[in-house]
Amino acid sequence: MSNSSQHQVLIVGAGPTGLMLAIELTLLSLSVRIIDRAAETKRQVRACVIWSRAQEALAELGVIDKFLARSHKMHNFDVYAKGKQLSGFEFGHIKSDYPFPMTIEQHDTERFLAESLSDLGVEVEWETEAIGVRTHDDGAEVTVRAANGTEETIETHWLVGCEGSRSPIREAAQIPFEGEPALNLQAVQVNAKPTWRFPKSTSQGYFFLGEQVSIMSIPVPGDTYRFFTFTTDPSPERKTPPSLAEMRDLTAAVSYMPELQLELSEPVWLSRARFQNRIAATLNKGRVLLVGDAAHSWAPIGGHGMNTGLRGAYNLGWKLAAVECGEAKSCLLDTYTIEQRANAQTIVDANRMNIVEQPPSATKLRLMQTFMPFGLSLQPVKRLMEFTLSDLGMEYRNSPLSQQQKGSGSLHAGDRLPNVPVVSGDGQWANLHRSISIHHWTLLLRTKDSQVIERAYQIVGQYRSTIKVTTIQPMDRDSDRQLGRDGQMLLVRPDAHVGFIGAVNDYNSLVKYLDTFLVRL
Structure with missing residues (x-):
């Protein structure tokens, strides 16, 4: 039927x-x-793991609260090789309402x-x-x-x-589905409760590096750790999941903790996987x-x-x-x-x-032991790594939807709009993402000129899509630097990426952009 x-x-x-x-x-x-x-x-x-940019998207859809109540926030990662700590890494420095990676x-x-x-x-x-x-x-x-x-x-x-x-x-x-298999790489995983020398924590993760193997261990909800191991694949015909004993022995050897014990958690997760690198x-x-x-x-x-x-x-x-x-x-x-x-x-x-998670050769491991402590002691390196991991730097600069008439400092069309504090036209201040919504485009004007503002309202009112006009002024020097020059307009997409950048009086370029993608009334 x-x-x-x-x-x-x-x-x-x-x-x-x-x-x-x-x-x-x-x-x-x-x-x-x-x-x-x-x-x-x-x-x-x-x-x-849910990184900051995806958390922002969940928040915009109004579903983030359940995640925050159930998840852990990752604050620190320590990196070890042959039982010795090479470096430490801290999260929480990026400008987002959700600066920490979420484990759930x-x-x-x-x-x-x-x-x-x-x-x-x-x-x-x-x-x-x-x-x-x-x-x-x-x-x-x-x-x-x-x-x-x-x-x-x-x-x-x-x-x-x-x-x-x-x-x-x-x-x-x-x-x-274009691409190829990821050769000589497998991931073996277990969710387990460890007995080891480290103090119990819901915010501290670890990397253990060995020759041809890397192990990441992070706390997840349920008084549990995820042990995620990348290693070479000498027996690709082997399909069965790893045993708990295999995971314990591997982790104990790479972490130089022979006393390590693992207890399976619920639901049981023991996995062996190979991968394809493919894009449609x-x-x-x-x-x-x-x-x-x-x-x-x-x-x-x-x-x-x-x-x-x-x-x-x-x-x-x-x-x-x-x-x-x-x-x-x-x-x-x-x-x-x-x-x-x-x-x-x-x-x-x-x-x-990826120099940390890819299984390192003996030579690569020695280089990491030599240079990683110095590299990760530099704040610019740490902040760049954090920004990259957060996905806040994933941009669409080469998209047809990203257009700008002149340079705007560090901000480019296609970038995620910085979530910096600003003062709006009514004198109230808030982080800039409060003005953004999936329900409308947002035209941000860095001007107090009433004629410019009135003309902007006239232009955006000609389209079926809702375009909200907001005047802004940066709250501090850092906000000013991130938003580019005064006297500019930023047309922000509903997903908080900048679509168009131009001078506030460059009406013709704005109209040309809108006519390319949007439908007039």
């Missing part, structure tokens, strides 16, 4: 990225269905997102599988089968594949879109896989809603592919150069 229904967006895959996209689209008033062939949210812990297990991440989506009136349809896809110019028809065998044809304006690296939606759309040739083809691991996949060095997927969903949501609602032209949606593929390639390239 079958029936049919119609929705604006059908999301296939209820992992973190699919759930986050569903929340954003629902907040932006689109009708959404989300299905997953699994029976429920995962019991597997998997990804366990993926099954909790998915549960909280599913609960938040349910609060908005949308339930995940579990045990429901897409078994047939037909696309056309105006949308797609997807045949789905429920657990009881009932089949339904869903007519949707947009079909989004969020179902992982083996995405059937990507295959149905005939989108190549395009992330939007007609009415089919790809997000998360369906769009890009790599070895989890640096812990940016899920984070890149969450940021991708955040990037896509407001663009898809604007095009679907007739507020923006289709070329706006094309920028999702350009921006997200570039970010994904940046991560893949950075992983190859």
Whole structure:
């Protein structure tokens, strides 16, 4: 027996990225269905770190509070080699409302997102599988089968594949998944309660470096540590998970702690994994879109896989809603592919150069022992590493959506807007991100000229998209430096990235930019 229904967006895959996209689209008033062939949210812990930029996105969607209540904040990392501490590293110095990396297990991440989506009136349809896809110019028809065998044809304006690296939606759309395997690299993991020489802490993590192996140990909720080991892969045919004894012996040897003991925690997580470094040739083809691991996949060095997927969903949501609602032209949606593929390639390239987590050779290990203590003693090096890890530096400068008429100091079109304190036109001060929302663009004017301000209101009122006008003045010298020159305008996208930079009286350039992407009334 079958029936049919119609929705604006059908999301296939209820992992973190699919759930986050569903929340954003629902907040932006689109009708959404989300299905997953699994029976429920995962019991597997998997990804366990959420960096600052993804936390900002979760906060903008109004779902961060549950995460903060359940997670730990990572304050410090110490790096050891052959039993000796090489250096220490501190977090918390970046300008964000969420300056510390968050540790939380993926099954909790998915549960909280599913609960938040349910609060908005949308339930995940579990045990429901897409078994047939037909696309056309105006949308797609997807045949789905429920657990009881009932089949339904869903007519949707947009079909989004969020179902992982083996995405059937990507295959149905005939989108190549370009790249290659990550050779001679495996990750073995365990969640366990350690008995060791270190004091118990929910905010202190460790790196242990050895020849051809690196081990990261971080506290996660539940009085537990994640032991995440990258090592060479002499037996790629071996598929079974590591045993607890294997993980204990490996960790004890690399950390030079023969007395180390590990006790498995619940849910049990013992994993052996190999990886592919792949990026889809395009992330939007007609009415089919790809997000998360369906769009890009790599070895989890640096812990940016899920984070890149969450940021991708955040990037896509407001663009898809604007095009679907007739507020923006289709070329706006094309920028999702350009921006997200570039970010994904940046991560893949950075992983190859990661000197801490890539299993070091004997020569490389000796060099790290010699130079790392000095390098990480330098504050500029530490701050750059923290900024890079936070994802706050992930930018879209080469996107068609990023345009500027003149230089603006350290701030460029495509950058995340600095979250610095400013005084608005009504004399109130607040961190700048308080002015930003997924529900509107924001035109920031660094001027008090009433005629300029009035003209800005006239211009933005000609478009279907809501564009909020705000005058600002930096609170201090650092804020002034980060925002560029006085007398400029910054047009900020709904996802808090700067789209356009120009002089406050350069109306023609602003109008040309808006006409490229947005629809007039």
